[in-house]
Amino acid sequence: MVEPTSSLGVMGGPNYRTPRAAIQRELDGLRGEITTWFIDERLTSDQMLEKLIEYGLKLTHGQLHVAIKRFSLLRPPKRRPKGIKNVYPDRICAHCKESYTPNSSGQMYCRNCAPANDGMWWRRIRNFGIGKREFDVMFAKQEGKCGICREPLDLEPSNKSQTRTVIDHDHVTGKVRSLTHHWYNIRLVESIEYHERCAEYLRSHGAHETHKVRRPS
């Protein structure tokens, strides 16, 4: 059998008979340099391959990656210097069509339409076309009171509050009726007068008689 000849001419002990083993042995000798390039200097593979040519090693990407894996090298996550925020180019709000400066790459709506980066405003805009501006107009028209019980609406605390404000809408036509207290609050009221008012409210908004009872969202 003919011994494989190394392009590097390195033929060491029994483990280094193949060219591949010879290359890995050369790389072992450069472990310190490779670690510095990879972790501290964050060089790309191409840049590292160029450096290795300076050391007389012409490698493929695959050979380099085998070595990096063997050395168990992991790049630490990139950290932005403190106080420097990512800057995203201005874009058009998907709701009001005005230009704004986003705070994140995935932001769809300006802060006038969706003041918080949360699902509540996205749903209001997507399902009812009601952003913060439209919401404020409705709220003012209703003088801050629930469309059904006429008690003051609860804008805070959070989304999870049972007395929170919801956009009440016709579940058949999707048409928005008014801002009301949350359903969980409404349906537990044990008052005939209150429920008569509910019926009147639904009729005044042209609700269907055979309405399926479902939770407003």
Ligand SMILES: [Zn+2]
């Ligand atoms: Zn907007």
Ligand SMILES: [Zn+2]
């Ligand atoms: Zn109410």
